[in-house]
Amino acid sequence: MLSIPASCASVVQGLGPKSGIGMPLLNVPFASAASVATGIAEAFKQLGVKGRAVVWAGDGGTADIGFAAVSAAAERNSDVLYVMYDNEAYMNTGIQRSSETPKYAWTTTTPAYAGGKKEQKKDVALIMLAHGAPYVATANIAYPQDLYRKLKRAAEIEGFKFIHLFAPCPPGWSFDPSLTVEVARKAVETGYWILWEYDDGVFKLNPPSTIYADKSKRRPLKEYLKLQGRFAHLTDEQIAELEKEIDKRWDTVLKLAKAFGK
Amino acid sequence: MRQLASLKTALTGNYAVAYAVKMAKPHVIAAYPITPQTTIVEKLSEFVAKGELRASFVNVESEFSALATVYGASMAGARAFTATSSHGLFYMYEMLWWAAGSRAPIVMAVVTRTVGPPWNIHDEHNDILAIRDSGWAVAMASSVQEAFDLTVQAFRLAEKAYIPVAVGLDGFVLSHTVETLELPPQELVDEFLPPRSPNAPMPLRPGLPLTFGNIPSDDRIHAEHLKRIYWAHQEAKKAIKEIDAEYGKLLGRSYGGLVERRWLEDAKYAVVCMGAWCGDAEAAVESLRREGVPVGLMRLRFIRPFPDEEVAELEAAEKVVVFDRDITPAGGVLGREVASVLGRDKVVDVVAGIAGVDFKASDFKAAFRKALEAEKGVVLI
Ligand SMILES: Cc1ncc(C[n+]2csc(CCOP(=O)(O)OP(=O)(O)O)c2C)c(N)n1
Ligand SMILES: [Mg+2]
Numbered sequence: 224m225l226s227i228p229a230s231c232a233s234v235v236q237g238l239g240p241k242s243g244i245g246m247p248l249l250n251v252p253f254a255s256a257a258s259v260a261t262g263i264a265e266a267f268k269q270l271g272v273k274g275r276a277v278v279w280a281g282d283g284g285t286a287d288i289g290f291a292a293v294s295a296a297a298e299r300n301s302d303v304l305y306v307m308y309d310n311e312a313y314m315n316t317g318i319q320r321s322s323e324t325p326k327y328a329w330t331t332t333t334p335a336y337a338g339g340k341k342e343q344k345k346d347v348a349l350i351m352l353a354h355g356a357p358y359v360a361t362a363n364i365a366y367p368q369d370l371y372r373k374l375k376r377a378a379e380i381e382g383f384k385f386i387h388l389f390a391p392c393p394p395g396w397s398f399d400p401s402l403t404v405e406v407a408r409k410a411v412e413t414g415y416w417i418l419w420e421y422d423d424g425v426f427k428l429n430p431p432s433t434i435y436a437d438k439s440k441r442r443p444l445k446e447y448l449k450l451q452g453r454f455a456h457l458t459d460e461q462i463a464e465l466e467k468e469i470d471k472r473w474d475t476v477l478k479l480a481k482a483f484g485k
Numbered sequence: 486m487r488q489l490a491s492l493k494t495a496l497t498g499n500y501a502v503a504y505a506v507k508m509a510k511p512h513v514i515a516a517y518p519i520t521p522q523t524t525i526v527e528k529l530s531e532f533v534a535k536g537e538l539r540a541s542f543v544n545v546e547s548e549f550s551a552l553a554t555v556y557g558a559s560m561a562g563a564r565a566f567t568a569t570s571s572h573g574l575f576y577m578y579e580m581l582w583w584a585a586g587s588r589a590p591i592v593m594a595v596v597t598r599t600v601g602p603p604w605n606i607h608d609e610h611n612d613i614l615a616i617r618d619s620g621w622a623v624a625m626a627s628s629v630q631e632a633f634d635l636t637v638q639a640f641r642l643a644e645k646a647y648i649p650v651a652v653g654l655d656g657f658v659l660s661h662t663v664e665t666l667e668l669p670p671q672e673l674v675d676e677f678l679p680p681r682s683p684n685a686p687m688p689l690r691p692g693l694p695l696t697f698g699n700i701p702s703d704d705r706i707h708a709e710h711l712k713r714i715y716w717a718h719q720e721a722k723k724a725i726k727e728i729d730a731e732y733g734k735l736l737g738r739s740y741g742g743l744v745e746r747r748w749l750e751d752a753k754y755a756v757v758c759m760g761a762w763c764g765d766a767e768a769a770v771e772s773l774r775r776e777g778v779p780v781g782l783m784r785l786r787f788i789r790p791f792p793d794e795e796v797a798e799l800e801a802a803e804k805v806v807v808f809d810r811d812i813t814p815a816g817g818v819l820g821r822e823v824a825s826v827l828g829r830d831k832v833v834d835v836v837a838g839i840a841g842v843d844f845k846a847s848d849f850k851a852a853f854r855k856a857l858e859a860e861k862g863v864v865l866i
Contacts, residue, residue, distance in 0.1 A: 224689055226557065234700060242696030247689050249560055250698030251553070252579050258550035262513060262557025262565070263689065265541035269512035270562055270683075274691035292553065295546035 224267075224274050226260045228289060229253040230281035231315045231392075232308070254288040256280045257296040257305060264302040275304060275378060282309040282323035286347045293385075297354035300382040304374075307347065307385070310392035318395045323347070326468070327461050328453045330395075335456040343468070348387040349475070352421050358384040360420040360429075364391070365407035369418060369429055376422065389416050397452025406450050414441040414469050417476050426483035428476070436477060444469065491667040491737070498632045498659030501666055502594045502652070503528035505636035506566050507538045508674040509592075513558035513565045515543040515551045519573040520606045521656035522596040526568055548573035552580040552593070559589040559649075560697070562688045564640065564681045567591065570656060571598035571612040585620025585714065587697065590643035590681075591650075593621075594636065597760070598656040599840045607841020608656040610760060610811040614788065614818045616651060620714050622721060623789040625653040625760045627745075629664035634738055635786075637674060641728045644681055646721040648714075655761035656841075669736045677735050718790040725787060743792035745784040748774060752781030755799045756853065757823055758808040759785040762844060766808060769849035780853070785819065796826040805831050806856040808849070810838040816863040833859050837866035 225248040227233055233250055237243035251259045256278045264276035285293055285307040296303055312330050313319040320330040322345040333340040352359045358380045362370040370388065377384035391407050393400040410416035411432055418432035428436060435441050444466045448454040457465075496504065503525050506514070514533070516526040532538035541558075545551045548569050555565035569577065574595055584591055595616075599609035610625075617623055622642060626632040632654045639650040654660055687695055701707045726742035733739025747767060749755060758766045763784040770782045783799065785792060799805050805827055809817025820834025833856040838844035848866070856864050 224561070224691060236696060236699045238702035239696065239699045240706060241702070242694070242699060244696055245694050247691065247693055248696040248699075249557070249689060250696070251557075252583050254549065255553035255556075255580060255583075258515075258545060258553035259557035259560075261543060261545075262515065262554035262559070262563075263561045265513045265543060265554070266558035266561035266563035266565075269539075269541055272561070272690065276557075291546050292550045295550060299544065301543075 224263055224276050225249070226251050226256045226263065226276065226278050228256040228280050228284040229315065230284050231310070232279055232281065234315060253284050254292060256284060256289060257292040257303065260303040260305070261296050261299070261301040268302070276302065278303060278305045280305070280307055281314070282307060282311060283313045283321045286322045286345050294354065297351055297356045297383045297385065300356070302381055302383070304377050304384045305386070306388055308388045308390040310390045310395055311344070312392070312395050314392050314395045326465065327457055329456065330453070339456065346472075348385065351385040356385055357382040358422055360385075361387045361389070361416070361418055363389040363407050363411055363416055363418060365404045365411065366418065366431070373420065395453075398450050402450055406447070409442065409447040409450060411435070412442045413444045413447040414438070414473060415444060415447055417472065419476055419480070421483065424483060425485055426479045427485070428480055436473065438470065438473070489670040489672055491669050493665065493667055495663050495665045496629060497524065497661050497663050498626070498629045498654045499524040499596065499661065500528055501629045501633040502568070502636050502654065503532070504668055505633045507532050508671055509564065509566075509637055509640045509678055510538070510680065511540050511566045512563035513541045513543065513555055514567065515545050515554035516567045516569065517545055517548045517551045517573060519548070519570045521598060521660045522568050522570040522573065522594065524660070525594055525596070548576040549580055552577045552584060552591075555591050556580060556584045556587070556589050559584075559591045560587060560689050562681065562683060562685055564644075565591050566593070568594035568596065570596045571600050574612050574616065575600070581616055581619045581621060584649050586710075588647040588714075588717070589649055590647055592636065592639045592643055593649065593651050595651050595653045596656050596660045597653055605840055606656065608658050608810070609839050609841060610653075610809070613651060613653040614811050617789050617818070620648070621789060622646070622648045622650040622718070622787065623653065624650065624787045625785070626659065627761055627763045627784060629659055629662070630666040630738070631740065632659055633666055633668070634732065634736070634740070637678060638728050638732055640678055642721065642724060645724050645728070646717055648717055648721055653760065658761040667737070673736055677732060722790050722792070725790070740786060743785070743787045743790070744795040745786060747782040749781035749783060749798070751779055753779040753803050754781075754857070755802040755805045756780060756782045756808065757785065757796070757799070757805060757819065758782070759788065759819060760810060762808070762810060762838060765844065765846040766849050768846040769853065772846070773850060773853065788819070788822065791822060793826050796823055799827060802831070804833065804857060806853055807832060807834050808852070809834060809836045812836050812839050820863065830861055833857070833861055834863045835866060836863060
């Protein structure tokens, strides 16, 4: 049972009264999905219906306007599988900055001539982890088997499950749609995006990110950035700074893997 | 003849609502604390914790999420309840429209309270009146007993008409005031209000790939949907009367449907009001009648659907004095609604008791006389 808040995902379903989605789907207000899904899960429990409440929501609907509801659902450990597909901006309304937009990226509300976004990307998956949710994972559209396995695993677990799914947006990031998988893959290969999973108290890196724990194996960040128009204005110093921030992120993730490893 | 005795007891309005909800056996309850609503959900969470009510009680982080949660539950086929007041009701605003537009049969108690600034928890009707165009049915009780009865009736109405129903009760005046009431036996409530039909049109069910609320291929589809909400409200007028009559037959009390009438047969003047202070209005009207003033009273039990036909009965009166416990930049809400039926010349709109200011039977009498002098327009007390 899908709940989808206002986002590009509300547009791609096809036009009513028809639908291109082969499962039951409730469209819901922008900030409401985590709470609506909680209600569906509780109703199914009370009515004895076998079914899962799943949210498919954008980064804006999750990390910004819907964040209080997401946090509350995680804190209650409501029986919801929440997938945040992260295209790093409000794309449906035409590429405005969200808290998931990375530093220095251009959006229509963080113009390139003013240096792009000033602030860091919010690490929602780690915040969900800090809630004590039983299952939290990152994923990337370039690695569908990893995503499939994580969805299947999450569906087995009762309680709040959160998957942070990296999803490049060709018009929003200014690259040719034929490069979508390439951009997504480069995000992992440069170490910008780290695939990890927290399951039943165990935190671990997932392949292919595992090898990039070794910094020398990572591709230069430039290979990821240069594919996208939204980073076209970046200076070499800024790129070096972003690479340092990637190192910091890796440091945190590796510490977590050590602290919560098997 | 069945031997099922009602329990004569005394409760606050909020506890009466909580007992009514318990007897209605909802599956999912979600709410957020706000004075003067809080004791409704406190009591309900106690019923659930003690196992007296088998339901999910969801603690949410906001009123918006309270309504979103019961909305999801309702769309999945559950009977669902929430309650709020004032700022909490306004925090729900977007969800109110979405729930009504989805025809989700939710019941919500609205314990009326003024709206800040300044912070003030006292009674006024602005909050519940502000949702009158959202697609919800909106009712107001005038006693603790009626708060109970209306709440039980609201579930029947919501699930018959596929309209969410807001049941109003005056903050403190009813919510925190103990009055005697009869609690009917559970068996009779069960008979009046069977479990929600599992055969709801288009339930959300795994394996049934229905999509709700995606972008229409043609705006006329949406337009038709909106018109149906209008028609559903028109049809709900009949349902409200039938449900009230059936409740009377089975449980011993009915109120007359969308309005309650007193001494209107020979009335040259009519007083119109809504909510708990109608008790004081009635005392004032009775006193005026003893003094020989031919005045009657119409109490609005519902303002959505609006009782146009019933208000039109007041055509015969020379002057209609509407008491509004609310204020907008255009005057009182009920005054304008009544004038939309009877015309501006016949109606005087008295705005009083706002922000929780006390207004007694003697104040009603004085305001009534002032209104007759004013002949029309708005009188601010
Ligand atoms: C309350 C509310 N505010 C604003 C909007 C307008 N709006 C619709 S989608 C959207 C952005 C969605 O961003 P995100 O969640 O990241 O999803 P994306 O469009 O990027 O897929 C906005 C601002 C809305 N529908 N509701
Ligand atoms: Mg987005």
